[in-house]
Amino acid sequence: MNVSYRTNLILRLGVPLFLFISYFFISHSKLTLIIAILATIQLITFGIDIHRKGNWKKVNLQHDQRTRENALFAGNLIYWLTILVLFIGTLLIQNSIISITYPKLIGYLILISLILKWMIRDYLNNQEETED
Structure with missing residues (x-):
């Protein structure tokens, strides 16, 4: 799906959010917490990369x-x-x-x-x- 980098970041935000909700309210599994932390780190690095390149409003044509x-x-x-x-x-x-x-x-x-x-x-x- 070719969307802007900002929209892509917002959509990717759903995965760590779901994992943290799952950890705190449903499973309390350490594996879920580890995956949530790794997904958050990946999301942060993606956001930093977008900010460094100044691609917030550009369309991701990959x-x-x-x-x-x-x-x-x-x-x-x-x-x-x-x-x-x-x-x-x-x-x-x-x-x-x-x-x-x-x-x-x-x-x-x-x-x-x-x-x-x-x-x-x-x-x-x-x-x-x-x-x-």
């Missing part, structure tokens, strides 16, 4: 046809991986092999899926940039 295809590929891959992990996790929980609740399984899987999708997409985008 999404061309190639990067959209990479994001679509990463999304499809993570979609099928998520379905597989949910199926296996459900079987493990029902057979009492792992001691985790269904909401925690779903919550952690959502966070891990988002992180993996971003990592795969960025890896593919950086790989094509180095080949050019």
Whole structure:
């Protein structure tokens, strides 16, 4: 989505905010707190980079046809991986092999899926940039 850097920063603000709300009001898990802190650090560095370059009102045009295809590929891959992990996790929980609740399984899987999708997409985008 080609939006201004300021709008992109505001949209990215939702991830750490959701994680902190999840930590303080829902899970009290140390893993959630660590991920929230890392997401906040990443958001701050993104904001500092925007400020240094003076791009607050400029449009972020990094999404061309190639990067959209990479994001679509990463999304499809993570979609099928998520379905597989949910199926296996459900079987493990029902057979009492792992001691985790269904909401925690779903919550952690959502966070891990988002992180993996971003990592795969960025890896593919950086790989094509180095080949050019």
